[in-house]
Amino acid sequence: MGGNRSLWRALGLTLGSAVLWGIAHLWVGRTRTGLALAAIYTLLLATGIAVATSFRSTVLALLVRPGWLTATVVATLVTALVWALVIVSSYRLVRPQPLHGTRRLFAGGLVGGLCLVVAAPLAYASRVAYVSHDLMTTVFPDQSAFPPDRGDHVDYLGSKQRINLLLVGVDAAKNRPGARTDSMTIASVNTKTGQTVLFSLPRNLQRVPMPAGPARTAFPDGFTGGGASPGLLNEVYQWAEDNPSLVPGVPDRQRGITLLKATVGGILGLPIDYYAMVDMKGFAQIIDAMGGVTVTVKQDIVFGAYREGLVKAGTRRLTGDEALWFGRSRTDSDDYVRMGRQKCLLHAVAKQADPLTVLRGFERIATVTKRYVSTDIPQSLLPSLVTLSAKLKLTEIRSLQFVPPLISTGNPDWTFIRQKVNDTVNAPAHPEMPSKRTLTLAPPADTVSLDATCG
Known part of the structure; x- marks a missing residue:
């Protein structure tokens, strides 16, 4: 019974770390790493909220620039990968030992599913940015296609x-x-x-x-x-x-x-x-x-x-x-x-x-x-x-x-x-x-x- 409680606690801490990076690290005493992860996550969250509200028009203007679209593709994929790594590392820190058989498969499946839940939207955003970049560069001509007298x-x-x-x-x-x-x-x-x-x-x-x-x-x-x-x-x-x-x-x-x-x-x-x-x-x-x-x-x-x-x-x-x-x-x-x-x-x-x-x-x-x-x-x-x-x-x-x-x-x-x-x-x-x-x-x-x- 105690093993089951330990497993559910580990899964809960892993879920918490997916919602707020660093919780599992703080739980096991890795304070410096946990605070660093929490700070990075808070910065990303604040940036996302600002983009969706105060700076929405500015960001939309940037997202029709091929260079920014390329950066968005890279940034979203990197964020998805880092988020998944945070989830996996958090689970590895708090999982009960030993863990075998059905319980191990069950826990691994939940952690993998959680990684997919957080990574899928970011992967889709990356895909949209990639398609947008392709659209921009295919349909709209580059500045160099125009004679100098068209101006800036x-x-x-x-x-x-x-x-x-x-x-x-x-x-x-x-x-x-x-x-x-x-x-x-x-x-x-x-x-x-x-x-x-x-x-x-x-x-x-x-x-x-x-x-x-x-x-x-x-x-x-x-x-x-x-x-x-x-x-x-x-x-x-x-x-x-x-x-x-x-x-x-x-x-x-x-x-x-x-x-x-x-x-x-x-x-x-x-x-x-x-x-x-x-x-x-x-x-x-x-x-x-x-x-x-x-x-x-x-x-x-x-x-x-x-x-x-x-x-x-x-x-x-x-x-x-x-x-x-x-x-x-x-x-x-x-x-x-x-x-x-x-x-x-x-x-x-x-x-x-x-x-x-x-x-x-x-x-x-x-x-x-x-x-x-x-x-x-x-x-x-x-x-x-x-x-x-x-x-x-x-x-x-x-x-x-x-x-x-x-x-x-x-x-x-x-x-x-x-x-x-x-x-x-x-x-x-x-x-x-x-x-x-x-x-x-x-x-x-x-x-x-x-x-x-x-x-």
């Missing part, structure tokens, strides 16, 4: 009042040659307040003005395509890829987005700083990796060549395929209704992609992102963007769509579009701000606030 990206946001990001959805369908940029949204973000406006351009804008240089020389009166091509905005990307002379000196697979950025920037009168492009198939897989996205659909949406698909009206959690068709379908509607649904869907995804949701499907999301997403946002800018994203959560995202009757897609008034953009981004702050944590801008009459209610 670390301080880039600090020198700009606004940053303009071109968000592109590419549809490379099997039944058509090349890729069409059927979704083009420009997110214009105030770097001081986080105030954001989404400008949407329809894919069927005609005779869009080309930027100065070979492209304008080829199309002095606006882009018209060639042959059977109707010459729409969504063809500019593939046209540049197929005609290297329009964007001289730019490598393959970069010509299209280079010309599209310059073209869209000219239309809106905004310099396009960076782009992010996603293949629509990849978008569906990202939604599935998140576990779906919830939107309130105002009316039934039919899709498919033979009207075989249906997204029913109501508040629904859509799968990736349903979300894809929700944003693509023009059956019983048109391009402009579809554009509105796309903006609503992007907003719903952004709001629902909370850390826990992303973490649950992180490896799948990372795999899909590496395959279907491309961008020229440099790694060195990511910490500043993470900090800026915290401001976005305190503001209202507004949207302005350049669709009929605001404009004519066949004969657009380019001066009007640029003036409308200028008025919108320079809209004054609302005079009656509800609180210091809520920033609402007084929008021009044509802008609308986004929510998750979609037509």
Whole structure:
């Protein structure tokens, strides 16, 4: 009986040492070692609490730096190993002697299980950091990939009042040659307040003005395509890829987005700083990796060549395929209704992609992102963007769509579009701000606030 009491006491002290390092060492009189272990553990615990509370935004900014991610991989693995060694050494100090047969196996199994309990979360954190490092270095280009005239990206946001990001959805369908940029949204973000406006351009804008240089020389009166091509905005990307002379000196697979950025920037009168492009198939897989996205659909949406698909009206959690068709379908509607649904869907995804949701499907999301997403946002800018994203959560995202009757897609008034953009981004702050944590801008009459209610 006394042996059993000694075993349970040893296991209790081992458990206590797993919760607070050094308890077993203090019990057997190894005071100096026990106090040292307790001090190290207290320091690690205090650091973890500070990271999770006071310095959370700073740590998040650091964790999009490949170097810090590598350090995190090493640190978490070392911590897991040390913790397991503390547990094992604590048990070896207090275990009863002799210990044989079933009792020895039972105790060894419990101690091994305890090691797994404390090491598994740290090993998983290390895995997430490793996958994040792979994602950062695969999707986001290194600073050295840019010419010197792009400047120091670390301080880039600090020198700009606004940053303009071109968000592109590419549809490379099997039944058509090349890729069409059927979704083009420009997110214009105030770097001081986080105030954001989404400008949407329809894919069927005609005779869009080309930027100065070979492209304008080829199309002095606006882009018209060639042959059977109707010459729409969504063809500019593939046209540049197929005609290297329009964007001289730019490598393959970069010509299209280079010309599209310059073209869209000219239309809106905004310099396009960076782009992010996603293949629509990849978008569906990202939604599935998140576990779906919830939107309130105002009316039934039919899709498919033979009207075989249906997204029913109501508040629904859509799968990736349903979300894809929700944003693509023009059956019983048109391009402009579809554009509105796309903006609503992007907003719903952004709001629902909370850390826990992303973490649950992180490896799948990372795999899909590496395959279907491309961008020229440099790694060195990511910490500043993470900090800026915290401001976005305190503001209202507004949207302005350049669709009929605001404009004519066949004969657009380019001066009007640029003036409308200028008025919108320079809209004054609302005079009656509800609180210091809520920033609402007084929008021009044509802008609308986004929510998750979609037509």
